Each structure stands twice: as structure tokens, then as C-alpha cells.
Amino acid sequence: MAQTGRAPADPAHGGDPKRLTILGSTGSIGRSTVDVIRHADGAFAVDALVANANIAELAAQAKAVNARLAVTADPALYGPLKDALAGSGIEAAAGEAAVVEAAGRPVDMVMASIVGAAGLAPTLAAIEQGTTVALANKECLVCAGELVIAAAERKRIGIVPVDSEHSAVFQVFETGNADAVARVILTASGGPFRTFSREEIASATPEQALRHPNWSMGQKVTIDSATLMNKGLELIEAFHLFPVDEDRLDVLVHPQSIVHSLVEYRDGSLLAQMGVPDMRTPIAYALSWPRRISAPVERLRLEEVGQLTFEAVDGERFPSVALCRSALRRGGSATTILNAANEIAVAAFLSGRIPFPAITGLVADTLERAEGEAMLGPVATLDEVWAADAYGRRIATDLAGAL
Numbered sequence: 001m002a003q004t005g006r007a008p009a010d011p012a013h014g015g016d017p018k019r020l021t022i023l024g025s026t027g028s029i030g031r032s033t034v035d036v037i038r039h040a041d042g043a044f045a046v047d048a049l050v051a052n053a054n055i056a057e058l059a060a061q062a063k064a065v066n067a068r069l070a071v072t073a074d075p076a077l078y079g080p081l082k083d084a085l086a087g088s089g090i091e092a093a094a095g096e097a098a099v100v101e102a103a104g105r106p107v108d109m110v111m112a113s114i115v116g117a118a119g120l121a122p123t124l125a126a127i128e129q130g131t132t133v134a135l136a137n138k139e140c141l142v143c144a145g146e147l148v149i150a151a152a153e154r155k156r157i158g159i160v161p162v163d164s165e166h167s168a169v170f171q172v173f174e175t176g177n178a179d180a181v182a183r184v185i186l187t188a189s190g191g192p193f194r195t196f197s198r199e200e201i202a203s204a205t206p207e208q209a210l211r212h213p214n215w216s217m218g219q220k221v222t223i224d225s226a227t228l229m230n231k232g233l234e235l236i237e238a239f240h241l242f243p244v245d246e247d248r249l250d251v252l253v254h255p256q257s258i259v260h261s262l263v264e265y266r267d268g269s270l271l272a273q274m275g276v277p278d279m280r281t282p283i284a285y286a287l288s289w290p291r292r293i294s295a296p297v298e299r300l301r302l303e304e305v306g307q308l309t310f311e312a313v314d315g316e317r318f319p320s321v322a323l324c325r326s327a328l329r330r331g332g333s334a335t336t337i338l339n340a341a342n343e344i345a346v347a348a349f350l351s352g353r354i355p356f357p358a359i360t361g362l363v364a365d366t367l368e369r370a371e372g373e374a375m376l377g378p379v380a381t382l383d384e385v386w387a388a389d390a391y392g393r394r395i396a397t398d399l400a401g402a403l
């Protein structure tokens with residue numbers, strides 16, 4: 001974890017408001033971030049908001065938080081965005097280059113919450129500018145973890161995890177005692193199909209898969225939770241964020257999503273972070289790190305929760321965690337290709353083109369094909385990352401078409 005970043009301004013102690021840009025402001029994480037900011041009594045000032053298709057929400061948010069700039073990635077939506085902002089004094093911009101430019105404007109922190117590999121270039125632009133990043137977009141570490149972390153270390157900036165499990169680990173990881181860490185244990189809800197038989201999983205519909213038992217999230221991460229690919233992606237994310245080897249990273253199913261993850265030390269202590277399943281807690285922590293602000297969330301009442309239960313992952317019904325682990329061991333382009341294939345497979349499932357188990361199947365088959373075609377190897381540059389990403393998307397699209 002790059003932890004050399006400067007501490008943020010501390011409004012609670014008389015500092016200026018902390019200047020923020022939100023990438024993916026109209027999504028689930030983006031909206032929760034706006035909510036946290038609006039409850040923070042002027043502790044934050046918003047510079048830019050970036051989104052894609054939801055122009056009405058983007059413009060409404062920009063006005064509500066008094067942003068300076070609102071950007072849509074879709075150039076065709078520049079006119080509607082400009083119209084929606086007319087008279088507000090807020091600047092409008094559109095297109096991929098405008099997104100990257102917005103991410104690179106000087107601010108104190110960028111919330112990186114675009115979904116998928118589309119978030120990689122803007123996140124890197126923020127890092128290159130020397131801005132501390134609050135990272136929700138796990139795909140950018142799966143796709144290009146070495147490059148992202150190397151850039152953060154070169155620029156000596158902090159990457160503060162937002163993903164609930166990684167925020168939990170970040171909160172209980174004793175950096176001075178890294179050598180004493182025996183295991184990092186990521187908890188998984190098990191998703192909506194935790195108790196389903198193989199046969200029931202085989203006929204699962206998008207509607208069922210989008211019904212997450214505990215969390216309200218965007219579609220892509222919700223499907224990832226249902227396949228448990230999310231936990232595999234998070235294993236790779238944790239590998240890049242924390243100084244632990246792959247063999248000290250574990251996953252434990254915890255259906256209540258109250259314990260958000262744990263660190264086990266060699267003296268036998270297990271330190272866990274708990275809270276209600278509401279992303280506004282890890283978001284508030286990331287925005288205010290290394291301090292804490294209040295967040296508009298329910299208090300956790302353990303007497304009402306009653307029981308916390310834990311079980312092992314069933315690798316037979318949910319092979320994606322093992323698949324991600326083996327791609328992580330392989331390293332280089334393997335995880336880039338895995339991520340790209342998964343993005344294609346999730347979209348294919350959501351549009352009814354492939355059955356649920358084929359999501360993980362497509363990712364596995366794409367990696368097997370990559371192995372056979374000698375496409376697995378180191379990725380040293382961003383061009384190599386994009387080449388591997390394009391390859392993974394092409395093969396997965398072909399394989400999905402043949403199903």
C-alpha cells in the first residue's frame with residue numbers, strides 16, 4: 001500500500017475544506033459519496049464530477065454540491081449536459097479526454113468510482129497529478145495493479161481503499177507490524193445463491209442475481225458478488241494494496257456482512273472491523289483519512305444482529321475465487337485478461353445471451369485460450385495492458401457468441 005501521501009486537510013481542526021473530484025458520481029458509490037459530503041458541514045469542496053449517461057443526475061449533483069465542472073464521458077451528451085447546467089455557472093465538458101483531464105485537475109483527493117477498466121486512465125491521471133486517491137474501482141487494480149501501485153509509489157501518494165473489505169483491512173492492518181501478519185481474511189456474503197444447489201444456480205436469472213442479500217450496489221459488482229468473482233477480484237485487489245503474499249490471503253463466507261474483513265497476527269489475535277452494510281462508512285473513512293468524520297449511517301446494534309456466522313467457500317459451486325487466485329499467481333496479463341473477459345461475460349449474462357454459470361466458464365475459457373496462444377506474460381506498459389485487455393474482450397466476445 002502506498003502510504004506516503006500527505007494527510008488530508010483537517011476541517012475539524014480548522015483547516016480549509018478538502019477539495020474533491022468524484023469519478024463516477026452518478027453511480028452507487030458516487031451517490032453515497034455525495035451524500036457523505038452533504039452531511040459533512042462544509043468539510044469538503046467539490047471541484048469536478050464525472051459520469052457517463054445519467055445527465056439529469058449529474059447536473060442535479062453538480063448544482064447540489066456547487067461543483068466547478070461536470071463531465072460526461074459521452075461526447076454526444078455534451079449538449080444536454082450544457083443545457084441542464086445553463087445559468088448555474090458550472091462548466092460542462094464531454095468525451096474521454098475531458099474525463100482524464102478532469103481527473104488530473106489539482107485537488108486534495110479523487111474518489112475513483114467509475115465501474116470497470118474504464119476507470120483506469122482517469123485514476124492514473126489523478127495519481128500522475130500527485131493526488132491522493134480514494135479507490136473504489138477495484139477493476140483498475142485487477143487490470144493493471146503493478147502499474148497503478150508503481151505510479152502511486154513514484155508520485156509518493158496514498159491510495160486509500162474504499163471497497164468495504166479493503167477499508168476494513170486498512171483500518172486494522174498494523175503497518176509497523178506487517179511482518180507479524182499471518183493472514184488477511186476477506187469476508188464474502190456468499191451472494192444470493194449461497195444456499196442454491198448447482199442445478200438452481202444453472203438456471204439463475206439476472207433478476208435473481210441482482211438481488212444481493214445485504215448490499216445495494218451497481219449492477220456489475222452485484223453480479224460479481226453472485227458468482228463470487230467479486231471476492232476473487234478483491235483477492236487480487238488486496239494483493240496490490242497490502243504487503244502480503246498471495247498465500248496469506250484468504251476468503252471466508254460471512255452471510256451477515258457485518259464483519260467486513262479481518263487481519264490475523266502471528267500471536268493468534270484476529271482484528272476485525274465491523275459495521276452495518278452501508279458503503280457510507282468506508283467512504284467517510286477514506287475521505288477523512290487519517291481522521292474520522294461522522295457519517296449518515298445506522299449504528300450497528302449487535303444485540304439486534306444476534307448471530308454472526310462463518311463458513312468456507314464452496315469451490316465446487318463457486319469456482320471463480322480459485323480462478324482469480326490462479327490468475328494472480330500467474331501474474332502479468334493473466335489478471336488483465338481475466339478482468340476484461342469478466343466484464344464481457346457479465347454484460348452478456350445481463351442481456352440474456354449466456355446462462356449464469358457461463359460467466360465464470362467464459363472467463364476460464366478465455367484464460368485457457370490465452371495460455372494456448374502464448375498471450376500470458378508480463379505487462380510493463382499501459383499499451384501492453386490495453387493490448388491484453390482488448391485481447392480478453394475479443395476472445396470472450398467470440399466465445400460468448402458461440403454459446
Ligand SMILES: NC(=O)C1=CN([C@@H]2O[C@H](COP(=O)(O)OP(=O)(O)OC[C@H]3O[C@@H](n4cnc5c(N)ncnc54)[C@H](OP(=O)(O)O)[C@@H]3O)[C@@H](O)[C@H]2O)C=CC1
Binds near residue numbers: 115136138162164279
Ligand atoms: N456499489 C458498491 O457498493 C461498491 C462498488 N465498488 C466498486 O466501485 C465501482 C463503482 O461501482 P458502482 O458505484 O456500484 O457502479 P455503478 O454502476 O452504480 O456506477 C458506475 C459509475 O461509473 C460511471 N461510468 C460508467 N462508465 C463510465 C465511463 N466510461 N466514463 C466515465 N464514467 C463512467 C457511471 O455513469 P452513469 O451512471 O452516468 O452512466 C456511474 O457514475 C466498481 O468498480 C465496483 O466494483 C466497490 C465496493 C462496493
Ligand SMILES: CC(=O)[C@@H](O)[C@H](O)COP(=O)(O)O
Binds near residue numbers: 164191224230
Ligand atoms: C460493499 C462491497 O464492498 C462489495 O464489494 C461487497 O463486498 C459485495 O458483497 P459480497 O461479499 O457478496 O461480494
Ligand SMILES: [Mn+2]
Binds near residue numbers: 163164
Ligand atoms: Mn467489496
